[in-house]
Amino acid sequence: MFETLQERLGAILNGLTGRGALSEQDVAAALREVRRALIEADVALDVVRSFTDRVRQKAVGAEILKSIKPGQMVVKIVHDELVEMLGAEGVTVDLNAPAPVVIMMVGLQGSGKTTTTGKIAKRLAERQKKKILMASLDTRRPAAQEQLRQLGIQTGVDTLPIIAGQSPVEIAARAVQAAKLGGHDIVILDTAGRTHIDEPLMVEMADIRKKSDPHEILLVADALTGQDAVNLARSFDERVGITGIVLTRMDGDGRGGAALSMRAVTGKPIKLIGTGEKMDALEEFYPRRIADRILGMGDIVSLVEKAAENIDAEKAAAMAKKMQSGKFDLNDLADQLRQMQKLGGMGGIMGMMPGMAKMKDQVAAAGLDDSVFKRQLAIIGSMTPAERSNPDMLKHSRKQRIAKGSGTNAADINKLLKMHRQMADMMKAMGGKGKGGGMMQKMMGGMASKMGLGGMGGLGGMGGMPDLSKLDPKQLEALQKQAEASGLGKGGMPGLGTGGLPGLPGGPRLPGLGGGLPGLPKKK
Known part of the structure; x- marks a missing residue:
């Protein structure tokens, strides 16, 4: 975005x-x-x-x-x-009200209300351990209520049983009553939409609001519609009154005009942004971090948070131990590639690195995009378990079979194997010298200088990683400042973790996020 x-x-x-x-x-x-x-x-x-x-x-x-x-x-x-x-400061969904807290979702048809309802429910259930009830008030769109029920099964969140023939207002009243009787902390009302704003829609929204007395009214708007989304927000706020905005499809919006206009025009904060189709593709909207990204200053805090959410700490520690013993097979390489994909791929990671915008362009110009990772994973996936554990057994006939199975060619396989050998040799050298994290930091520093990026930032290495789930926004902002103070804002690229990300065929090796969560810079 x-x-x-x-x-x-x-x-x-x-x-x-x-x-x-x-x-x-x-x-x-x-x-x-x-x-x-x-x-x-x-x-x-x-x-x-x-x-x-x-x-x-x-x-x-x-x-x-x-x-x-x-x-x-x-x-x-x-x-x-x-x-x-x-918006100066990030504003999250307000749950400071007597249970059950009622959240009313409004917006036009096709904006992603139902999916967003499921995403918010999943987020609140997992992160804040809330008991949630979702209810579909959409009696117009075919199978809308069934869609929400399926999302409830997928996310493990309760949904209100469907009773045919009830009006949206009656369903809203039943949902609030059911939440009270069921001991739910939150009830989320997924209202119906229209293809455009009309009087019946606004009357229905006003009636539902009067009956359910929602604490939050969140407008779900499609970021790709640009100024139409802004006009929509203004209209809903004037007629129904909204407390916040959720912008969907932000991952496909290269312009960002809706996000930049929303608060200034309506005075209402953007609280959440949808960044993909998956149920966990929802992020809180932090204005300062967004401004940093727009001006190419990076967003280390969000990257660290994403790493904490997506990287399995136990698995990472086991990987680090294995690497330090000098062992590194193609299964390990595949794990590293998957970790990078979870963190948004090369483009997503580099977009959050301070001073990395130019390097991101260079990588794209060299054709080293995320499709390279998919191709490499396809190659590894076409191998037998024995071949992944012992790449030396890959001779000509085996390579031909793997190329057919992965839709690649022998040259692609040879590049992958060469990259693996280089990484395995590096791990073996490190393990043989027994230097652990210090050796890795030197390796990463060498890689960075070859890339013309200067010394690695202070996030890398074996330093301790704070439990980010226990940090409040002010502490996270302090982490951002600490990262900048350690030289990241001057083009230094952090080594995030103890294992290096694989070097791409025909291109530079990039420091990695595998093998461990990022550690804070140690004070000297």
Whole structure:
């Protein structure tokens, strides 16, 4: 998300930071380009005008133009105004009310309300250990109630039994009563949508609100519709009243105009964003982190959180121990590739690395995208268990069979085996010298210098990883600052974990997330 805007703003602001002094004309010219970039990203025109006016007022003052690094000061002003436009602080779903807390989901048909209802229920059940009841109030769309029931089975969340012939208002009343009797903490009402806003829809939403008295009314809007999503939010807020917004399909929105306009236009916060079809593809919306990503500053905190959620700590520790003993077969290589896919693939990981935007472009230009990982996993998956454990037995006839089974060719298999041998040799050298984490840090530092990235950031190595589930947002923000202080904001790339990610065929080796969760930089 925000790829287009990140590229445009990055080029504009890099032009400012590269100069020793700035005139008012320089700032004005840059802001014209910023204005054009925001409009092309489908940000609402009045929001663009207000944003550039505020930046201009702060950026043309004597203190900025005469400062030691005026270009960096302008970048900071743009960053701070982006944060302000997005909402200053992240706002999560409010559950501070007597049980059962009623959450009402509203939006147009096709925006993803039902799937989002399931995602939110799963998230609250797993992370906050809440007992949840989901209820479908959609009596218009065929099988809508059955769809929610199936999502309930999939996520292990209770759903209200379906009774034919009841109106949406009657179902809402029954759901709240059932939640009280069943001892549920939260009841989520999945309301019906229409293809467009009409009077019957608004009347129905108002009646449901009056009957169920929801604590939260979340509007689900499709980010890909851009300004239509913003107008939708305004209309629903005026007629029904919303407390927050969930933007779906953010993973497919390279512009981000809806996200940048929503709060400024409606005054309502974006609370969650959908980033994929899977039931765990839902993220909290943190304005400061989003602003960091847009300006190419990375998002270490989100990457660390994602690592904590997706990497099995026990499995990672076992992998690290195995690597230090010098053992590394193709099963281990496949595990490393799968871990990287869980963290968003190469593009997702590099997009969260401070100063990595340019490297991301270089990797893409070299054709080293996530399809490489899929091809490598297909090759390994076409091997027998014995071949994965002992790659030396792969001779010509076996390679021909594997190539047919994986839809690849002998050259692809040879590249994979060469990459594995290099990694196995590295692990063997490390294990033989018995240096453990220190040796790995040196290896990673060497890799980074070969890539032209400078020294590795302080997140790598064998340092202890905090239990992120026990950290509050302020502590996580402190982690971000600590990462920046250790040199990550200057183009250093962190080595996240004790095992290295595989080097790609024909390209540089990248430091890895496998074999261990990221450790905090140790104080000297």
